[in-house]
Amino acid sequence: MTNIKINHTEIQFEEESLRITLCKEKTVWEWTDTYSPHLECEDGHLEFKDALSVRHKKVENGIGAGIRSTYRGFRIGERELPYAFETYVWIEWTTEDVYFEWIPLCEEGIKVKAVYWPGEMAFEEKKENWYTLLNMQQGILIPNTWEVELGKIIFDGIFETAGGYMPWFAQVKARQGYIAICTTPWNAAYQAKHPAGGPYTHVGMRFEPSLGKMDYRRVVRYSLLSDCDYNDICKAYREYVKEQGRLRTLAEKAAQVPSVDRLIGCSFVHKGIKTYVSEGSDFFDKDAPDINNQLVSFAKREEEIRELNAAGVKKLYMHLDGWAEPGYDNQHPDYVPACEAAGGWEKMRSLVDAMHECGYLFGIHDQYRDYYHSAPSYDDDYACMLPDGTIPQHQRWAGGPQSYLCGTQAPYYVKRNFKELKKNRIELDCAYLDVFTCNEGDECNNPRHRMTRKECYDARASCFNYLMSQGILPSSEEVSDWCIPSMVFSHYAPYDFMLREPGSPKYGVPVPLFNLVYHDCLIEPWMMEKVSDSEDYMLYALLNGGAPYVIRDGAYPNFDGSFEPDVKLTLDQDIERCKVVSELHEKVAKCEMVRHEMVGGDYEVQRTVFSDGTVVTVDFRNQVYEITR
Template sequence: MLHMILVSVTLLGADDAFVPRLKTLAFHIERLDAITVPEALRPEKEAKLEEFKKRVGEGVESEEEFNALYSAIDEVRMWLWDNAASRPEGAPGDFAETPDYWTVTTPDLRLQVHKKDLAMTVNTPGHVWRFLPCDNSDMQFIGRRLSFLDATDIAVEAFHTGYSVGLLARLKGFEKVPDLEVRFSANLIGNEIIFDLTTNDQSDNLLAVNWPKALETGNTAADIAVIPRMQGMLLPGDWPQPIHGEDLSNSRSFYLPWWGQIQDGRGVLTILETDDDAGGAYRHPAGGPTRIAPRWYASLGRMRYMRSIRYVFDDEATYVRMAKRYRRFVMERGHFVSLREKLLRTPALDEVIGNPVVHLGALYHFVPQASLFNKERIENNHALQTFDQLAEQLRTLKSKGIEHAYVHLDGWGFYGYDNGHPDVLPVGEEQGGWDGLRRFSETCRELGYLFAVHDQYRDFYFNAVSFDDRLTVTRMDGSHEEHSTWCGGPQTILSPRFAPEYVRRNHDLFAAHGVEVRGAYLDVFSVAPLEESAQPAHPVTRADCARYRRECFDLLRARG
């Protein structure tokens, strides 16, 4: 403080034009004193700052003198930053290469990549995890397979960011695909590793890339696979029955893009960070062990973009900790929607929470081509209840004390349930027509029940009035998925590109006829994997598919 008073008094004698500017330099010098240096450098620091306090106090008489003084002070600032006791640092750890391995070591993990087969080993403080070596399934093309080991030129080097320590690999010299290059990086961040994978393939016939390989686990009761198969599955390593699954995420095999493996309380959580074209495969033969590996599906025949996967190593793992870590990942990506947020966006949801679902059906008509067609009791292929009969059933429920309910109605369309989609209106006259459905919806409102319909904008039935091959999901070879299971028989898949406008049209018709639909179940949208279509005029990626499905939900949500 005394120094500042002396400088200020002395400055009174300086050229008035430089007084405020010199005060600024005096403040700079005062703050430079706050930068700590090692004890051995403190005398040098104090001497430098004392010299400049004196020079500022003496004042300057020209612009050149002022600029020289500022530059000299700035040199001291640079010296202090270079020698500060606390300076910015990169992530701790190092990369090393030996004749047999490339190794990345950090305080929390050690990753070794084996040169002979690209198998990987990860050491945590309490466990050792081993990934299987590469094999001829690493890259699958139409008509051929490649292994990363087919590369005759593999280069691996250190790759560090400010937050991670890792390696970067480049593989090329594939005899069967001379121009192909594969690159992957591994970034070790605390107890986690992120692998990024990309290729330059432009062949348009890539099917999938299967890397990293599966982790090795045992076949004991203490080896647990945590798999989001439908509602979730904990699979012991010694389970006596075989269990297999292979599909994209958002499928019955992988409801969510993650899974986990636990050995004696130590675990690894695997998160597919780029999940639009991602999935996995798990194989559990009778008695085990379980093998789970990621699969990167091609997007319209190519890799197209970088794929990323995160492994979280936890020496105190439980399936609950894994689920919470995945939830944190979703929240950090901005994709988490709490129940409270859902209620704000859709207040009618409050009428659903805690209330029973009453599932009713008006008409189910099976055509002979349907695999579920009943050949033994042919009359059972046409099951009918009118809207008025169903309304009376609801009144009976109300009289028995069911105060609130979510009423889900099947079979209201022209042909009944799962038939003729997406061209299912006008409402079937057998069931009661528009007037009958309007009375049914009014009954629901009078009883305090929320009326919702079963709806479908994926299955595209051949008997739909607008059926056209150009509106279908089309494979790269021009073929289509076809089957004939449900009531309406022969069908394929509607391109997601056209689904939103079908939703708009149909629900506009409900409103135009005075039918108050307050909820809709868009069948299979949340369980069928994202789809792609190679239709030349309307190509659709799986990311596009997700966007179009969201549009369908948003259209309905906007109606309350």
């Protein structure tokens, strides 16, 4: 065994099994007995220890000390292949953080699908104060005693998607914990398992190829924390992103575009104009043709806005779907002109003018990822191409067959389309660029515009930055770590259970991990449905200091949280409930969420504390709340 120790932190490395154990003072974190470092390849499963040559070397330099291991040559069948890589596990002198680095040296002969390393920690004791933190949407805490099995993780746990808003996971046992931060998250993911009733939760890291190759060094940083809870872990990550220069607050964004302050405290309205579901779409219903085609005029939406104003709604933002020909989720990126059957540019302009006359903010739904074959400008040459030369396509959404627009092209289309809107005197306050912060980044192997996943995120950010340069506040579907410097608000940033059918079991305790890091950086609207006599989403909006939806008409019924609630409220009741949430949002939107806690250890009674001293306590069991200073 090889040991590396710096101050209170130690790495123990077993050369025979290649297992790593991390120690800090008296706390030991060791890999599970069943884990062995391995690669999943097109030709099957390869263990690190199967390498024909394995060398280990102690390394010490000016920043730390560790163990470098080199693995060369693998045999598949009768073939000996030169594939080679290194691992480097080391402790930083200054921080005592432990870094795990996987480094490709020669990729000849083997097509790697995933590298499963570093390993999952043994976490076997059925104790309530042993828990795992996953960034699946807003966040969940899974005690080892949790009775519900962890279900399918959305987007297969890929970081920078709805399955991993932030690129880290963590575990705590009796106030001793670690946070594993993937510092190269663009082609990385996690996988986790918690059986019904525990008694364990296992979570591990994996790295996936970029354009068919592992290509670059992959890094995970483990910080071992003493006397900590999930708040301390979130604040450790907040400190990390501050060090990276990626913590950009709403106050900073408002200094660039002052209308950020006008959006704070708004009630949100989500409405549409035209729905057209093509026969080539998976959503097409041949037995109910009326569902496939629906139209509401711009004049009708203007009338509804004036009614809300008359009802006393003082601050409001409207997100408008399906405003262009030929309808919602159709023909992108060629999404103009304004829907003629609904009144065209003239009536759309009248709606926008009415919004501004009422003191409200207006924004549109738009899309620069889904690349519809029906778009006049569609060209395979600008669709994302896989390394094998194929172009992925499907027909999930309303517009039917589509591929994916290479992200390198998106900024050009954004500029083109928003210039057209301006030419037609549609004065936008905000704009929603769909799926950018929910779905994974794309990759493209077309040599004319080759793009890695990291470059895709950069291209998406440049679309947001362009909108900000024009005084338009950018939004997208959910939230993601990469968008913090460039995006102002989201469609929502829900707990994972909110997008499943009401009454579905919770995979863990809902906790605001994302907001403990980024609350003061983004505006998040929250669902406000009282979905049943025992569940009221308004309480989550208050607990998170977010903005409220007064009306939320989802584009696809019974999908992405658009379910009919059991409890029907009147519009007046909805307005009154939103007023409470909006007033709180005005107070705390620019405040850091400094702490979240289970009151008395009760998961059903939760409390958040904001940096201005505001304290919100909600009792989910009795459906009551209290806001104090």
